[in-house]
Amino acid sequence: MSNREFIYTYSGHRDEYDLCRMEMRSFFGFDVLSNVLKSTIEIDPSRSPFMKERLEVIYEGESFEQIADLVEQLDLDHATFKVVCLNDSELGSMKKVGHSKRREIERNIGLRIKGEPDLEQPETVFGVVMIDNKWYFGKLEVSEPIWLHHQQKPHMYSTALNTRVARAVANIAVPHPNGVRAIDPCCGIGTVLVEALSMGIDIVGRDINRRVVLGSRKNIAHFGLEGNVTTGPISEIEDNYDVAIIDMPYNLFTHITVEEQLDIVKQARRFTKKVVIVTIDTMDHMVEEAGFEIIDRCEARKGTFSRQVLVCK
Structure with missing residues (x-):
């Protein structure tokens, strides 16, 4: 159990939808009907065959501008990083964001971070996502199959x-x-x-x-x-x-x-x-x-x- 908040995104075949939800209930004590779940329980996303990513939330805001302003507080002391927008598919009620718009979001956030951008082998990968008209930014862990x-x-x-x-x-x-x-x-x-x-x-x-x-x-x-x-x-x-x-x-x-x-x-x-x-x-x-x-x-x-x-x- 943790005081931190995590956002998990999911993907799976419809034949295994019920199995996915049962796994959710076992991990978190509840399930969701959508493909995005928030919890204070930390699970390695590579454990689940259905999880895509886990975002450990650092900042949240009501608007993109608010998130961008908060990100300016990050100082990585020259460490390398990469920013990924997670809205590459429908998440809950949020529609997919197009490729060019996602790249724009990633650039705008990346320019606010004090560090060295590295798209190939970054020391830290950050994620930014809009869910239910609210923005979240944090450390991203991608599931390995x-x-x-x-x-x-x-x-x-x-x-x-x-x-x-x-x-x-x-x-x-x-x-x-x-x-x-x-x-x-x-x-x-x-x-x-x-x-x-x-x-x-x-x-x-x-x-x-x-x-x-x-x-x-x-x-x-x-x-x-x-x-x-x-x-x-x-x-x-x-x-x-x-x-x-x-x-x-x-x-x-x-x-x-x-x-x-x-x-x-x-x-x-x-x-x-x-x-x-x-x-x-x-x-x-x-x-x-x-x-x-x-x-x-x-x-x-x-x-x-x-x-x-x-x-x-």
């Missing part, structure tokens, strides 16, 4: 989650990683593990299938990450965890029965008080029978194929 680099794994199978969904699910399960221990007890080839480990989440993996465990370990190592993945049934887990992530095995790959699905959820209840379940089947009755309550849910679609994401406590 790390999840995109994880798409080409040495070991893959077609029914695994895509990396965008896996990354969002990891964030939904562990939005604030400090002090949180997580487990993926049906980890498969490690799609969720790779995303979670790349964000510094303390997570271990497990799977009953020795072959996919070996694939998971190789995938983790391929991206220069370190993680513990063991072989064995969920019934043999003895440690306790703050949260479990379960991408429920289903018939296309494992031929799992309804009874086995129920047992997985019941077993999870032994070692965690919170579980995030990804499933193609409706499992509300199983969740309830296992002693969990669904506190949030969404549907992640890809064309005609859909998965449910359930947050249970």
Whole structure:
């Protein structure tokens, strides 16, 4: 939590709109219907597969002239900088600002800053944006699509989650990683593990299938990450965890029965008080029978194929 204010801009496919909003709720405690969100909570924008940028607000004003006057207070002591106008797309109720107008805004702001402009490799990138007829200026952090680099794994199978969904699910399960221990007890080839480990989440993996465990370990190592993945049934887990992530095995790959699905959820209840379940089947009755309550849910679609994401406590 911080007294500073941050502005986050978002971009995503309509099929993942609900998943994006669920991730928002996990990070910030609320969601928004638009593609811009303001909060005092600081999140690395590269964690989310949906965030475009994060602006740490330094100044805000009712007019561009007011912002420009405030920016004159900045003295970077010859450090290099660049200014970017974020109104390159619709933000909330604000229409997109044209290219030439954005360049004019950037030049006008840049001329007020005491420092050395550098458009190629600046030490600091500043952003300026108009949202709901109010102007904001601050330090800009652009999201890096790390999840995109994880798409080409040495070991893959077609029914695994895509990396965008896996990354969002990891964030939904562990939005604030400090002090949180997580487990993926049906980890498969490690799609969720790779995303979670790349964000510094303390997570271990497990799977009953020795072959996919070996694939998971190789995938983790391929991206220069370190993680513990063991072989064995969920019934043999003895440690306790703050949260479990379960991408429920289903018939296309494992031929799992309804009874086995129920047992997985019941077993999870032994070692965690919170579980995030990804499933193609409706499992509300199983969740309830296992002693969990669904506190949030969404549907992640890809064309005609859909998965449910359930947050249970």
